[in-house]
Amino acid sequence: MSAIICKDLCKTFRQGEEVITGLDKVSLSIDAGEFVCLSGPSGSGKTTLLNAMGGLDRPDSGEITVGEQRLDTLGKGELADIRLNSIGFVFQAYNLIPVLSARENVEFIMQVQGVPAAQRRLLADQVLAEVGLAGMEGRLPSELSGGQQQRVAVARAIASKPRLVLADEPTANLDTHSAAQLMDLFVALNQERGVTFVISTHDTRVMGYARRLVRLQDGRLISDEPQQPHTMAQG
Amino acid sequence: MNVTWLLAWRNLWRHGRRTWLTVGAMVFCNLLLVFMISLQLGSYQMMINNSLAMVSGHLQVQHGDFMADQRMRDTVPAVVALSDSVRAALGVDAVAARGQAFALASSDDRSFGVLLTGVQPTLEPQVSSFPGLVNRGRYLRADDRDAIVIGAVLARNLQVDLGGELTFLGSGRDGSFAAGIATVVGIVDTGIADLDRVVAQVPLTWFQDVFTMGDHGHAVVVRLPELDTVPAAVSTVQGLVADNDSLRVLDWEALQPGLRQAIQSDMASNWFMYAVLIVLVAFSVLNTQLMSVLERTREFGVMLALGMGPGRLARLVAMETLLMAALGLGLGLFFGALLIWYLSVAGFTYPGMEEMAARFNMGDRMYPEVSLLALAWGPTTVFVFTLVAAIYPALRLFRLEPVAAMRAA
Structure with missing residues (x-):
């Protein structure tokens, strides 16, 4: 079953007088449970494609389907509902709410989802333990390392049990060790929970974790190949 | 605990000094309003009672x-x-x-x-x-x-x-x-x-x-012992003279129409001044909340990306304003109550008061009216206007697009 289907996606941006091509007729199908990396140099369209998949940005033309929903036809509110309940996001800059503790950051999203108060704390602690942050639930983001903050962001992303996690350069701000730990976590979640992962990166070590590597350049899809995953430790 | 309320409260203290300055403006405005209104109502009561005591009665x-x-x-x-x-x-x-x-x-x-x-x-x-x-x-x-x-x-x-x-x-x-x-x-x-x-x-x-x-x-x-007993007394006396068509019962407003007009005129000018004061405080709150929203554009973008609707973000800003306004209201009421309680015991005078006191046959000290209206009107109005001032910053959130907002510096 397909988790994401993109058909002839086009997107352009204006920068003054200049028109920049973000996506140029990108077609792609990702099955549920896949672990996919989008790679390519800066400006290749990785983030633009990821944003389109997450319903954060609308393509100029083309179709995009996540699960059974055509995102390109939905309104703002409906897109927000899908993002809240079906898609988890992990950002390069962690983007945690600085005044909330690790647990509260996770709980906050669950509250928006309507999870009863009695369950929220329990679930938040469970998911934080799952990402290796047991005992750090009460710490503020400023009291956590970059790797730990990114783990909180992952916990926040998976707390709603999404079918799809979109990660935009999730290791860009992490040291090698933290990056390896994060990728191991992604792989574990992919294998144990069956969550579909789409990760944009230009880090070749991260690409090594993927079972499928999609390359973009100048907004065009230039290759889409399965690969044998290996870890950073394996080089 | 509700995490949204917790977040709203903590957001207030990200810039504690700015929040305290805004709350301080509210408290100062509330204090001033409580002081002015209670004194104003107290002076009217004094003016009425003294004027009525001199000649006409109630x-x-x-x-x-x-x-x-x-x-x-x-x-x-x-x-x-x-x-x-x-x-x-x-x-x-x-x-x-x-x-x-x-x-x-x-x-x-x-x-x-x-x-x-x-x-x-x-x-x-x-x-x-x-x-x-x-x-x-x-x-x-x-x-x-x-x-x-x-x-x-x-x-x-x-x-x-x-x-x-x-x-x-x-x-x-x-x-x-x-x-x-x-x-x-x-x-x-x-x-x-x-x-x-x-x-x-x-x-x-x-x-x-x-x-x-x-x-x-x-x-x-x-x-009569109290001004507010006049309507009941008028009604009783009207019953007493009902059988004589030529007689009329006149209350103090009919007996001294000029006194009522003087009070109304004074009230009008004072209410205008209060309105200006309240609007100034409302703009101070608007400024604070607008800055607070603008500097968190990126954070709001992330929240939108995670699936929060703009309505929820607007509610968060409204909660922050509500908490700030409640703080201003609470402190304003507390210090206002202390102030008018003290003045109701010690009285109040100011330069030039003798002239006015002589004109209206008042005592040389004024005593504020200790009433719920005098205490609550000003702070409650400031509270309401403060909430109204949050509407514009909150509405701006409906125009945010997640991707553009997340790119904000």
């Missing part, structure tokens, strides 16, 4: 035409008996009968027009502060027959002193010529020159004899 029973025309023949029959009935019906002692006539008062050398009032010497001190303002000689006594108390300015104009005789010429109730002689026993200084120039009081019995009034008079005057 209500009067008069002939229906007397107020407009002031004619001698527009009288209240059996005025003393009616006065006794009113006293019994209301259960208050401060009820007295009066007669009133314009007359020409002459001393040996000079003549001036006066407003001659016949009063019940033992009862008048209870309805009027006038007897207490005698600064030379004494006030009328029950056994006085042809004694008179006059205003200080009138005494000066007539060049008459204590023990001097004044001759009065006027018209009786039946249109006949009225004349009498009275001896000055007291001189009153009310501090109101216009009043002291014309005022003269004589015993009601003498007045009735000289002006051929029989048992008639011109008014039954009632002074």
